Amino acid sequence: LYCVNLMEAVNGELYSCQREAGHKEAFAAPGARVLLVDDNAVNLKVAAGLLEPYQLQIDTAAGGEECLKLLKERPKYHLVFLDHRMPGMNGVETLRQIRKLGGRYYEELPVIAFTANALKETKEMFRQEGFQGFISKPVDVGELEEKLSQYIPEELKVRTIAEDTPEQELKLLIDGIDTETALKQWKGKTKRYIEVLEVFYQDGKNKLPRLKEYMNQKDYQSYRIEAHALKGAAGGIGATCLSAMAKEQEEAAGEKDTKRLKASQAVFWDAYERQIKEIGAALGIEEKEEKKKEEELEAIGFEEAERYVKRIQNFLEVYEDEEAKALAFELSKYQLPYYIEGFAANLIDKLSWLDYNGAKILLENRRRATNEENIIHR
Numbered sequence: 001l002y003c004v005n006l007m008e009a010v011n012g013e014l015y016s017c018q019r020e021a022g023h024k025e026a027f028a029a030p031g032a033r034v035l036l037v038d039d040n041a042v043n044l045k046v047a048a049g050l051l052e053p054y055q056l057q058i059d060t061a062a063g064g065e066e067c068l069k070l071l072k073e074r075p076k077y078h079l080v081f082l083d084h085r086m087p088g089m090n091g092v093e094t095l096r097q098i099r100k101l102g103g104r105y106y107e108e109l110p111v112i113a114f115t116a117n118a119l120k121e122t123k124e125m126f127r128q129e130g131f132q133g134f135i136s137k138p139v140d141v142g143e144l145e146e147k148l149s150q151y152i153p154e155e156l157k158v159r160t161i162a163e164d165t166p167e168q169e170l171k172l173l174i175d176g177i178d179t180e181t182a183l184k185q186w187k188g189k190t191k192r193y194i195e196v197l198e199v200f201y202q203d204g205k206n207k208l209p210r211l212k213e214y215m216n217q218k219d220y221q222s223y224r225i226e227a228h229a230l231k232g233a234a235g236g237i238g239a240t241c242l243s244a245m246a247k248e249q250e251e252a253a254g255e256k257d258t259k260r261l262k263a264s265q266a267v268f269w270d271a272y273e274r275q276i277k278e279i280g281a282a283l284g285i286e287e288k289e290e291k292k293k294e295e296e297l298e299a300i301g302f303e304e305a306e307r308y309v310k311r312i313q314n315f316l317e318v319y320e321d322e323e324a325k326a327l328a329f330e331l332s333k334y335q336l337p338y339y340i341e342g343f344a345a346n347l348i349d350k351l352s353w354l355d356y357n358g359a360k361i362l363l364e365n366r367r368r369a370t371n372e373e374n375i376i377h378r
Helices: 041-054 064-073 091-100 104-108 120-129 141-151 179-185 190-216 220-237 240-254 258-283 285-294 302-317 321-331 338-352 356-377
Strands: 022-028 033-037 057-061 079-083 111-115 133-136 158-164
Touching: 022 041, 033 041, 033 064, 041 057, 041 141, 041 190, 041 220, 057 064, 057 356, 064 079, 064 091, 079 091, 079 141, 091 104, 091 111, 091 120, 111 120, 120 133, 133 141, 179 190, 179 220, 190 220, 190 258, 220 240, 240 258, 258 285, 302 321, 302 338, 302 356, 321 338, 321 356, 338 356
Parallel strands: 033 057, 033 079, 079 111, 111 133
Antiparallel strands: 022 158
């Protein structure tokens, strides 16, 4: 049955989580470059959020092919976090290709696996394949910091005294989600946690139809990979029951046990759909989307819109990704000229999903096309 509420609610009281003020030793490494590789947008958002306090330069890749492309084209990375199970080229295959690129950098680059299967035999497999370690999903902050401390060069670390100031209490009750436990993972950072919930909501609206289509096509391998990704993502937001259901589906699909799949998939799909709706309702997402459609947006001209796009590109070129995302959010509030509207919408969408590399490619292709057009006209 669908887990209506895994949290212990007393007399309908809403959960709250607040940290005590204090100090602790910490470090930042603004000169360190880290690459996150995962096909699941929720997992990328979670990992990027957990890494935020360390002020790292972070790039993201949605799969093995994109990972290899960035490693060959971008300045050298100091550490790579690589998801184990991905469609197409999985984590193990990706690492093998990295090591084959040749040269000391690719041979010695520290690569840490993200995995939801931290079994004894899996640990040994990672070691034999040449990973420098692994981190279990849902990601634990302690494990993450341990790997950063171990592999980020000491000369790039800046020792700091981080003050733990309590954030505003989170008063949020979502059926099926243990927000209290999830916030402990996030060290009480409510804003980041809510951002991840929003990504889970948007991602789920796309992933659920895809899961059903894979099952209709009897594509058990793709179904297993999607269920595996959902298992980790659901665990990361505190949706323990949904995560357990996804694990059951993953195992059944891996064994191509159609009887076992059919016995529970309808309940699983229903639970996933309900969880998406519960998040949307709790955060008021659908209401906000409808309100946004109804609002009359202020119109700006082509030159003003172009200035926004140019500033976004400038920020991305110097790896000021958060500033670029903030500008994109500002741009989304305007009614744009029809001949830039589609491009801007695509750019804003990529930045909102933390696809900074995709945004850079989009801008570069547009600049190349514009240059070619100017040459033709001259």
